[in-house]
Amino acid sequence: MAKKVTIQVYGAEQVCASCVGAPSSKDTxxxxxxxxxxxxxxxxxxxxxxxxxxxxxxxxxxxxAQKVLDEDLFYPVVVIEGEVAAEGNPTLKKIYAKMEQYGYTPSNAQSLFRTV
Structure with missing residues (x-):
């Protein structure tokens, strides 16, 4: 890993009007x-x-935060090292790709769950 990144999640208690049915910003x-x-x-x-x-x-x-309000961005807005990685209902694929740009390496660990 090259650098410890900072991830900021901008959101509000109330779910974004365009994101009805999505989890809250805090839950995300x-x-x-x-x-x-x-x-x-x-x-x-x-x-x-x-x-x-x-x-x-x-x-x-x-x-x-003011930019999110002024530009009507869908929240939560996930910012990694100052760059918007996702907004609205974020997908892990986009976030993982951004993390790996900063040198994070995914775990190859096997799942803790097994089917019998």
Whole structure:
């Protein structure tokens, strides 16, 4: 792994109007963290959830939260190292591809589940 990446998930408690039926932004944040931890075990990354209506004090996060609102982006918006990796209901395929651009190597571990 070349560099520990930072992943930001911008969203809101209320589901995006265009994303009815999709999981909430917070649920997506938790699901994504778990999926990435399984796919890249032992390869650390930082994740941060930013509420677009209350982004906190970081000026870059405030600016991007405002961009999500101004440009009517579908949220949650997943940003990896400053680049939008996915918006709306993200697919793991896109996120994995972006992680692997930063040197993350997928685990070849066998599934913990077996059929008998």
């Amino acid at each position: 944040f938790e699901w994504l963290g778990a999926a990435l931890s399984r796919k890249y075990p032992g390869q650390p990354f930082d994740m941060r959830y930013i509420d677009i209506f209350s982004p906190g004090d970081d000026p870059d996060e405030k600016a991007f």
